[in-house]
Amino acid sequence: MSESNGRAAEGGPRRERHRGAVTLRRAAITSSTADQRLLDSRQRSDWKTRDAWRALRILSEFVEGFDTLSDLPPAVSVFGSARSLPDSPECRMAEALGGELARAGYAVITGGGPGVMEAANRGASDAGGLSVGLGIELPFEQGINDWVDLAIDFRYFFARKTMFVKYAQAFVVLPGGFGTMDELFEALTLVQTGKVTRFPVVLMGTRYWGGLIEWLRDTMAAEGKIGPVDLELICLTDDVNDAVRHIVEAEAMLSAEQEAVREEAVARTAADQRVAADEGGRD
Secondary structure, eight states: OEEEEEEOTTSSEEEEEEETTEEEEGGGOOSSOHHHHHHOOSSOTTHHHHHHHHHHHHHHHHHHHHHHHTTOOSEEEEEOOSSOOTTSHHHHHHHHHHHHHHHTTOEEEEOSOSTHHHHHHHHHHHTTOOEEEEEEOOSSOOOOOTTOSEEEEESOHHHHHHHHHHTOSEEEEOSOOHHHHHHHHHHHHHHHTTSSSSOOEEEEOHHHHHHHHHHIIIIIITTTSSOGGGGGGEEEESOHHHHHHHHHHHHHHHHHHHHHHHHHHHHHHHHHHHHHHHHHHHO
C-alpha cells in the first residue's frame, strides 16, 4: 500500500493510501496492512471465514502479476535502501546501473519506492529502457516513484517476491536494510537449492558488503554451514560495467548450455530413428 501527501481542493493537506485497486483517504486510512492481518495470530477467532476469503485475494495478486509482467523483455531486479539520499554514492551507482542495464537490453525492476529504487528506475527510463516498480502495502510508505513506467501495488510480500524472481534474469543488490537482505538471501537460497538456475547475484558496494562477505567466508563457510562453492554464487563489485558484463555473460552461458542440450536431444532422436529404421529393414 502506498501513501502520498497531496493537497486537497480546498488547499489543506491530504493523506492518501492505495491498497490494490482501493484508494483510502483521511479517516478511512487504517494503520494495519494485509500482511499483518494475515499473519497476526492474536486475533484468530474468525480465521475459518476470513482466511479462506483471503486466499482468493492472494490468488488475484498472483494472477494480476503474472498477467501484467508476462510480456516483459529480459529484466534485472535491483534492490537497495529506500532511505538513501539522491546524492549518495549508492544512488549515483544505481542510476548509472539502470542506464547500463537498459542499454544492454534489460528492463529494470525495483520495489518502486524512493532512494536506490528511484535512482535505478530513473537511470533505466532516461536511457530509454522499461522501468518497472513493484510496490508493497506498508504502514508508513512511500508511493511509486515518478520514473516507473509499469507499476503494480501488492498487498502481500510473498506474492511480490515471486514476481521479482520469476521475471528477472539476475539480481543486483546495492546497500540497503532488512528488506534488501531478505531479497538477497532469498535469491541465494533459490540458487543454492536449484530452484532457479544460472541466476547471477551481484552485490554492488565493496565497502558496504565487505564485512558480510568476510563473515560468510570466515564463519559460515569455515564452520561448514555452506560449501566453498556457495560463495561463488555472489559477484562483488563497485564497477557498473563489470556488473552488467557478469549478467550478460551468465545469460549467454545459460543459452549456450540450453542449445547444447537441445542439439544433443535432436541427435539422440535421429540416432534412435536410424536404429528403428535399420531394425525395420531387417524384419
